[in-house]
Amino acid sequence: MVHIDKHTQFVFGLDKHKDTFEYWVTEHLRISGVYWGLSALFVTQTSDVMDKPGIVDLVLSCQNADGGFGGCTGHDSHLLYTLSAVQILMLCNALDRIDRERVIQFVTPLQKADGSFAGDQWGEVDTRFSYCALSCMSLLGALDRIDVAAAAKFVVRCQNWDGGFGVVPDAESHCGQIFCCVGALCIAGALDSIDVDRLAWWMCERQTPSGGLNGRP
Template sequence: MGELVAEKHVQYVLAAEKRKDDFESVLMEHLRMNGAYWGLTTLDLLGKLDTVDVNEVVSWVMSCQHESGGFSGNVGHDPHILYTLSAVQVLALFNKLDIIDVDKKACWILCFLTIMLDIVNLQNEDGSFSGDIWGEVDTRFSYIAINCLSILHHLDKINVEKAMKYILSCKNMDGGFGCTPGGESHAGQIFCCVAALAITGSLDLVDKDLLGWWLCERQVKSGGLNGRPEKLPDVCYSWWVLSSLIMIDRVHWINKEKLIKFILDCQDTENGGISDRPDDAVDIFHTYFGVAGLSLLEYPGVKPIDPAYALPVDVVNRIIFSK
């Protein structure tokens, strides 16, 4: 089994952050807020968050906030709940949810109250959440709203009971969850639903054995995990599947050593970065999920990450449980 080339990955993330004009960066322009979360969390998990300019990052994040309170994926784009969570997570990484400067504190309190109100207004009558003013509904948005409001200590501002009822309406006979009622079970949606249930203390509503069986069946011969039956393995499911198995206490149902080997085989050991599968092109998305997966697997030298909040455990302890 190879080893994690952590320093190479750090250099890859730092270089990717500086690139703004190459083809990949232009294609990802609308997702830059998500990219910031993926890259910065990777750095934190590898113990290198101090290599970036905090003030520069925070200033850019705040420049993406709209009057509604929500954040966009980049300056000049429309706000969406997806980017709002990434923005709040980035600020949480840097411990910038509270500002010591008294003169600025009122502005920051107003900032986070507007975020909270924007998310609250996205909850629908049936308990589901829309992603933005255009109304698309998805269980991803339920998780995002619950995660974000929990970080901001305003979870009581939504109807949690209705939110849980809607999530449970998306549960399928195989134990998994879809994006809407009747939607196909998918590992990504399962994570969103299970994590939302975990954050609200509702995991007793999950059939853990049935769901655990579906999730452990996602491991293929190479050791990697896929998101649905008969699909190729992908490093990103080292997060979506593994975190769910941990939350329902069924992670011992997969072969951890084979999964570690699969993730390490997806590294670019010369230039850094992790790809979806061995020998494919690396990107910041899979680099984060590869490192996060290794964190869940307790790989040496990688900080522990919380499987529900998708933030380093020390950040969650500081932001969520210190109040």
């Protein structure tokens, strides 16, 4: 049995502990945290009690001059938080509050020659960022502004001999990366490029005796 009221109270309480160490050391995750919390409330059908105008104002305060969004007000732009910001605005029916073109112009230069995406101006490449870029551009109706085929080919190269996916080619397989890679390929219309049997076996082997799933062997 799921206690919806307790879940709702927990989510609402997350922003009421501003005197704690944990609250401030997670500041860089603020926008993603808002997205996770808001999504939980949508799933439990309790999102109507959220202060959506306040949430939208917070998101808008995180947009920088380069068009991207930081994890909190005053933080540098990154693909992770740009996607979270766009997702929040979609959930709040407020995507018209931002300049769509500015966001697109932040995302497009982050694609590399091999189809991969850097997360920000500093150049770190990760399949999470491929998913973020494809998802963000899809929500903005701008997939035609990036090289989707090249992006898909890079993600496919990240599938390992064991069936899982890593952050880059030949990196360790992990469930978090698999979520991002499968999601990216779905958006790119390239799910048929996956070795499904190998991936399915790897995923099945993640289940533990307790019934839960782990992220890696």
